Amino acid sequence: MFSRHISGTLARNSQPNFTHVFTKNKFLLSQCRSYTRLAAARSWSSGKFSWLCNRRLNSWFREHGVQLVCLCIKQLELIAAQHIRRSIEIFQLYEKLWDEVALKELIKSWRQRTYHKTKKYLFGTAGVSAYNWDFEQITDEKLQSFVHEIDEIYKLLDSTLMCSQCHERLVVDVIQIGVNYCNCQGNKPVTAACRADIIIGESWEPFIEREDMIIWRRLESDTGLYAYKVYGSFSDVSAADFLQVQLDVEYRKEWDNTAKELKVIETDPVTQSIEGYHNDIIYWEMIWPRLFANRDYVYQRKSVHNKDNNIVVIASKATDHPKAPSRTDTHRVNTYWSYMVIKSYKDFYKPGIEFGLTYFDDPGVSIPSAVTLWVAMSGLPDYLCRMRQATREYQHYKSNRDKAFTTAILDQSNNCGTSKGEKTKKQSQTNETDNSQKDSSKTEREPLNSPKKIHKISDIKENDEYGELDPMQEEDQGFLNYFFLTRLFA
CATH class of the missing domain: 3.30.530.20 (START domain)
Known part of the structure; x- marks a missing residue:
């Protein structure tokens, strides 16, 4: 009886705190459930939206893909047509503004650029594959202008x-034998550099x-x-x-x-x-x-x-x-x-x-x-x-060249005659049965007009006429023999 009373008292004293904790935990659980439902709804809605967007885009591309490609092709054609028209207009403008010489220089520079392109661009220079003698010609009028x-x-x-006073020669850089030079300034000849006043304007x-x-x-x-x-x-x-x-x-x-x-x-x-x-x-x-x-x-x-x-x-x-x-x-x-x-x-x-x-x-x-x-x-x-x-x-040099040409013709004719004689000799040797005659025929002296003898004789003649020419050694050439002033008489 006493124990039941104590337990009842303890239960009454502790009931308010227990009720408060239980109520608070119940509220938190309800909030967590609501947040979980909201997140699940959002994830479901976003996935469904992206799926719908992808589906609609795929269907749109399937329906309008051909039209899109056609529009791109038309746009590229329009851009190419604009570039071609602009090039033609520039060419017509240059043709009106420039004279004939400048137009030729323009075409020549265009040819130089296009000629050095790779093979895949050669279709644009099909007209430049052969040399145009009419266009690149050195005219006869140009040559006639140099006659005088x-x-x-x-x-x-x-x-x-020439000295303006004594009409004698002036020294350029060195004095040459047999030339009468000006001595207007004494015993020392006058140089052209000292008399620069007479070449003003030249x-x-x-x-x-x-x-x-x-x-x-x-x-x-x-x-x-x-x-x-x-x-x-x-x-x-x-x-x-x-x-x-x-x-x-x-x-x-x-x-x-x-x-x-x-x-x-x-x-x-x-x-x-x-x-x-x-x-x-x-x-x-x-x-x-x-x-x-x-x-x-x-x-x-x-x-x-x-x-x-x-x-x-x-x-x-x-x-x-x-x-x-x-x-x-x-x-x-x-x-x-x-x-x-x-x-x-x-x-x-x-x-x-x-x-x-x-x-x-x-x-x-x-x-x-x-x-x-x-x-x-x-x-x-x-x-x-x-x-x-x-x-x-x-x-x-010309006479030696003619002799060499004549010798080559004679050698060719002799080679033809020698080949016929050798065939006849071989046929006669096959009919012979004497082994001693065959051995003696092997030791016979080589004919004078055989191809080997003719080749040796022609080599001796060429060596006598031309001499032994040393091969040109590029690394042994002097510094003076290379630069632009050695090309005057090309």
Whole structure:
């Protein structure tokens, strides 16, 4: 009884706290359930929304995909048409604003750019696959403008190298034997540099004087390089031989050790059959020192011989040709021009000529002015002397070449006759049964007209006529033989 009373009292005292805790926990549980239901609803709604969006997008692309591709194609065609129309409008504008020369330069530059593209773009340059002689031609009017070059050089001599008082020669760089120089200022000859007042207004300045040769130079403002003008008077060579030395590329490779490769790419079919005309496309690779890449040229060379006054004009200019594209191991010289006038004293085939040459090219490398000056003053006279000696020996070279050609024909005919004789001899040997005769036939002396003997004899003749020619060693070439001044008579 007593214990029941105590337990009842304890229960009444503790009931309020227990009820409060239970009520508070019940409220928290209800809040957690509500948050859980809300999160589940949100996740379900977002998943359903993304699923609906993907489904609608897929169905839209399936329905409108073809139309979308068509719209993209039309847009690209519109952009391409706008570019083509803009190019045509620019071309028409340039055609109206520019003259014919500028338009040709534009087309030429476009051809140069498109020609060097890869093969997948060659369909755009199908019209440039062949050389256009009509478009790239050196005109006859241009050649005729150089006919009076010798007379112009005479005027240049009077204005730059003659004293206005005593009318005697002025010294250029060194005194030459047999020349009467001016002594107006005493015993010491007057130099052209000291008398600069008499050449005011002249663009050509005296540069080098050697035996029978005078050289001027002129600074080209657009490139900062010099153009050179040469006047020579050779009494020991004929104009005919001098002309052939300029035109014969095979002979040029014999005496010019800087020409690694020199060949005629194409000849103008129109002027090929005309006497006194030569119009060729030349490829020339020139050896440079090891520190530099070799320079190569592709240029058109046209020459005309006027027999009435015995004057020959040779003009050259750089061009492009499909058979000679730019190479990676050489540097292509794109700026090059020259013109030469050859005039005989009396007879075209007898010794005695005078010539004038004006020349310029851009080798595409920056060389110190001191080195350029040294190379010019040393290499150019040496080259001219070698060219003069080659002209003297041209007839000997021509006769040896004709002999070699005749010997080759005779060798070919002898080889044909020898082959027939050998067949007959073999047939007769098969009919013989005597072993001793067979052994003796093996030890017979080789016929004189056999192919081996003929080959040996021809080799001996060639060695006697030409001599043993050492192969050209590129690394042993001197520094003077490489630079641009050695290319004057290409």
